[in-house]
Amino acid sequence: xxxxxxxxxxxxxxxxxxxxxxxxxxxxxxxxxxxxxxxxxxxxxxxxxxxxxxxxxxxxxxxxxxxxxxxxxxxxxxxxxxxxxxxxxxxxxxxxxxxxxxxxx
Numbered sequence: 583x584x585x586x587x588x589x590x591x592x593x594x595x596x597x598x599x600x601x602x603x604x605x606x607x608x609x610x611x612x613x614x615x616x617x618x619x620x621x622x623x624x625x626x627x628x629x630x631x632x633x634x635x636x637x638x639x640x641x642x643x644x645x646x647x648x649x650x651x652x653x654x655x656x657x658x659x660x661x662x663x664x665x666x667x668x669x670x671x672x673x674x675x676x677x678x679x680x681x682x683x684x685x686x687x
Contacts, residue, residue, distance in 0.1 A: 585675075586603050586604050586605050586607075586675070586679065587603065587604045587657075587675060588601050588602070588603055588604075588660075588675065588678070589602050589603060589604050590602040591652060593649070594610060596648070597612060597613050597614070597646070597647070598610050598611060598612055598613065599611045599613065599616070599649060599682075600685060601678060601682075603679070607684060608684070608685040608686075609678070609679070609681075609682040609683065609684055609685060610682050610683055610684075610685045611678070611681055611682035612682075613647045613648065613649055613664070614647055615681060615682065616649075616662060616664075616673070616681065617647055617664050617666070617668065619677075619681055620668065620670075620671035620673075621671050621672065621673060621674075621677060622670040622671040622672070624670065625668075625671065640666070640667070642665060642666045642667050643666045645665060645666075646665075647664060647665055647666060648664070648665035649662055649663065649664060649665070650663040650664065650665055651663045655672050658674055658675055659672045659673055659674045659675060659677075660672075660673050660678070661673075
């Protein structure tokens, strides 16, 4: 089985990440989508909890979401540093392939 790996990471604009993969596919990811789908234990638990009617947001959470950086985790994932201070999610390459949408441009 051939492993499909990211070959290029690029900020497409102020709200999207573009990843090119070794099989030639390009995928676009909205920062908000990536943040909402964070795979860390804390975020998974929050998604299971009942929604709050009026959640209190920190100053960072109230600002437009940005990606401050991405770091490789071994040869299988990336850690993403978001502008709201969250940086504990480890996004496996498999998860990233499931997220986003194919970019045909």
